[in-house]
Amino acid sequence: MRIRSDGGSQRITINDVARLSGVSPATVTRALQGHPRVRAETRREVERAAQLLGYRPHVLARALATGTTTTVGLLIPDVGDPYWTEIAAGIEEHLSGAGFSVLFGSTHSKPENERRLLEIFLGNRVAGIVVGGIAGDLAALPRPHPPIVLVSADEALDVDLAQVLEQLPEELRARETSLGADRATFEVASDDVKSARSAVEYLVGLGHERLAFVGARRTRSSLLRSVGFLRAVHDTGVEGNVVASEPTLESAAAVARALLEPAMRPSALVAYDDVVAIGAIRAAHALGLHVPGDVSVMGFDDIAFAAFVEPPLTTIQQPKHEMGRLAARLVLESARADVVRHRHLLPGTLVVRESTGPAPAGRARGR
Amino acid sequence: MRIRSDGGSQRITINDVARLSGVSPATVTRALQGHPRVRAETRREVERAAQLLGYRPHVLARALATGTTTTVGLLIPDVGDPYWTEIAAGIEEHLSGAGFSVLFGSTHSKPENERRLLEIFLGNRVAGIVVGGIAGDLAALPRPHPPIVLVSADEALDVDLAQVLEQLPEELRARETSLGADRATFEVASDDVKSARSAVEYLVGLGHERLAFVGARRTRSSLLRSVGFLRAVHDTGVEGNVVASEPTLESAAAVARALLEPAMRPSALVAYDDVVAIGAIRAAHALGLHVPGDVSVMGFDDIAFAAFVEPPLTTIQQPKHEMGRLAARLVLESARADVVRHRHLLPGTLVVRESTGPAPAGRARGR
DNA sequence: TTGTACGCGTTATCAG
DNA sequence: CTGATAACGCGTACAA
Numbered sequence: 203m204r205i206r207s208d209g210g211s212q213r214i215t216i217n218d219v220a221r222l223s224g225v226s227p228a229t230v231t232r233a234l235q236g237h238p239r240v241r242a243e244t245r246r247e248v249e250r251a252a253q254l255l256g257y258r259p260h261v262l263a264r265a266l267a268t269g270t271t272t273t274v275g276l277l278i279p280d281v282g283d284p285y286w287t288e289i290a291a292g293i294e295e296h297l298s299g300a301g302f303s304v305l306f307g308s309t310h311s312k313p314e315n316e317r318r319l320l321e322i323f324l325g326n327r328v329a330g331i332v333v334g335g336i337a338g339d340l341a342a343l344p345r346p347h348p349p350i351v352l353v354s355a356d357e358a359l360d361v362d363l364a365q366v367l368e369q370l371p372e373e374l375r376a377r378e379t380s381l382g383a384d385r386a387t388f389e390v391a392s393d394d395v396k397s398a399r400s401a402v403e404y405l406v407g408l409g410h411e412r413l414a415f416v417g418a419r420r421t422r423s424s425l426l427r428s429v430g431f432l433r434a435v436h437d438t439g440v441e442g443n444v445v446a447s448e449p450t451l452e453s454a455a456a457v458a459r460a461l462l463e464p465a466m467r468p469s470a471l472v473a474y475d476d477v478v479a480i481g482a483i484r485a486a487h488a489l490g491l492h493v494p495g496d497v498s499v500m501g502f503d504d505i506a507f508a509a510f511v512e513p514p515l516t517t518i519q520q521p522k523h524e525m526g527r528l529a530a531r532l533v534l535e536s537a538r539a540d541v542v543r544h545r546h547l548l549p550g551t552l553v554v555r556e557s558t559g560p561a562p563a564g565r566a567r568g569r
Numbered sequence: 570m571r572i573r574s575d576g577g578s579q580r581i582t583i584n585d586v587a588r589l590s591g592v593s594p595a596t597v598t599r600a601l602q603g604h605p606r607v608r609a610e611t612r613r614e615v616e617r618a619a620q621l622l623g624y625r626p627h628v629l630a631r632a633l634a635t636g637t638t639t640t641v642g643l644l645i646p647d648v649g650d651p652y653w654t655e656i657a658a659g660i661e662e663h664l665s666g667a668g669f670s671v672l673f674g675s676t677h678s679k680p681e682n683e684r685r686l687l688e689i690f691l692g693n694r695v696a697g698i699v700v701g702g703i704a705g706d707l708a709a710l711p712r713p714h715p716p717i718v719l720v721s722a723d724e725a726l727d728v729d730l731a732q733v734l735e736q737l738p739e740e741l742r743a744r745e746t747s748l749g750a751d752r753a754t755f756e757v758a759s760d761d762v763k764s765a766r767s768a769v770e771y772l773v774g775l776g777h778e779r780l781a782f783v784g785a786r787r788t789r790s791s792l793l794r795s796v797g798f799l800r801a802v803h804d805t806g807v808e809g810n811v812v813a814s815e816p817t818l819e820s821a822a823a824v825a826r827a828l829l830e831p832a833m834r835p836s837a838l839v840a841y842d843d844v845v846a847i848g849a850i851r852a853a854h855a856l857g858l859h860v861p862g863d864v865s866v867m868g869f870d871d872i873a874f875a876a877f878v879e880p881p882l883t884t885i886q887q888p889k890h891e892m893g894r895l896a897a898r899l900v901l902e903s904a905r906a907d908v909v910r911h912r913h914l915l916p917g918t919l920v921v922r923e924s925t926g927p928a929p930a931g932r933a934r935g936r
Numbered sequence: 937t938t939g940t941a942c943g944c945g946t947t948a949t950c951a952g
Numbered sequence: 953c954t955g956a957t958a959a960c961g962c963g964t965a966c967a968a
Contacts, residue, residue: 226956228957258691260692261692263633264947268946273672305640308662308665326670484877487879583963595962599938599964
């Protein structure tokens, strides 16, 4: 006799319940699913038997029979990044609340991982998929596929940063629609252009006249934020330039250090995100500069720790949890009915803390 | 004609492939699974057909047929907590690398959620389960169940903190074995007692003679850390007391504020974890105290942000990623063979940064 | 080496 | 209101 060391749980099936309660399997199904046409007494009897036996329906068998799953695939780039985990939290919460399970994977921002995991999700016949970050060649997916909702799709653009920055924002906006996003049913993102604009307007309101945006990369949200920054800078008539940086504390610190040399030092820095902002603040401190006394620094996103660094970070909060909820709602809804593709742009909101302040006196407008 | 708006992907099955390649479904299975006894040519033919049709095996149907899944359930208390997400990252990485999928859920530290999600996992016939945090009444699970690995099980103890603290550490250690943990195959945790001890020894080595542990709660790791603290304090002959605090920044700040009143101010604080430590530092700053000039503060875990607060936090690093990997390895291994239950205690390692320093001169040993 | 037939646990259809 | 019976897609003895 060979011991089945399989991980399977109990093997009490619907048949066991049927036998014990003296009805057919079909009736058991109906009774347990709240089907209207079952005698009340029968139902009680079945429920009692099921309870007694500790019957637990085999989700997979059910899926096979119905052709439908209650599982949704979730892909995010990085489990360690608070931005993504907060979004994931919103997604998980909503999905779980709606009785759906979450099949999870991390892409590490690698398209090949994204592809591989999507394959797995499809193999598992998920009812829908939420993809955070990249979202490469969705077009290559077999059709039809379950509804896919993109969150802050960050697909790399095939253009030079410099080129894009010269182009009109309108033109860039147009380009967006040609991204891989077009195979997805929905997309939810933050309104990066507008967010960057409010950042600039806030700083200008404080009297700053020489700004810098640090952290531009070849990703969509980064480009859009820098574009919003440049546009606002232009509209308000102050100085402002964009410098590139990786979205890591180290890179940001290095870039900021160079930027803060006395020569043409900006009086305020707008960072690509909170992580970059924190890196910039460290660089400022290392240079003996006071924040916000000597230089104001602000970020984007409002990750949990933004409020607890020294000084607490002024930032443009993104409704991460809300974005997650929305994404989850959208997959579930579009899993049920045919819907029109649509992009949801959520607004950011300014959160003023202590890393920003009035422009230093006497340093206004160069020379 | 009704449109099937199910989320199902393509419906090309093994039969389609069989028909196209002119063989039987059975042969298709064998060919695609690398079964040795298939003619090379046949295999090529089948593979070509599968490729052409874009055939993707139905994972659920396969699971039903084989009685085995390649899915592992993962439960953590809080998706927003960096401690847990770092562990989760390690788990996901290993599992994914081994070709397993992750069915994910968040318990929010609520036993009822844990129960509900475990039910779902069982219903999905997962090959194994990793549970972070609580782990309530695992005993209530139907037997046999798939292997369960507990990570930093944080089950609430049915005892008063005060009582426990009076007891001998040995006695408390004995209690551990009676926790819900005993239905699990494995458990991985950090060696909290020893970690706390090294924290104390490090501070004493710096000349501190009046310490305080802030953050004890009725959870295991908190109790064990406070016990390790008290034991070490006793062994090294310095003063040291334990004060309770919720593991939130706000609570920690409030507690620390009271603790830092001039009267009997400790020269060093050992916080339950990094979050509590950061809260304590804020309180110190609010009181106009310098860290570490006036008071040293250290934490546990070494979450990502520990290095980026002001001042960078000295802490006892827990090998979170490693713990995750180990947990994942253990589920997979025990899913294959029968194994002996075991508890894995991983050591913490001291990471010295800038929130700790020598004891303030002239404040040594009260009165 | 390959094909046939059956079972995995559940639901749906169609009689009764 | 309830019971047979046929799928769902795949793996696997068993037979050829």
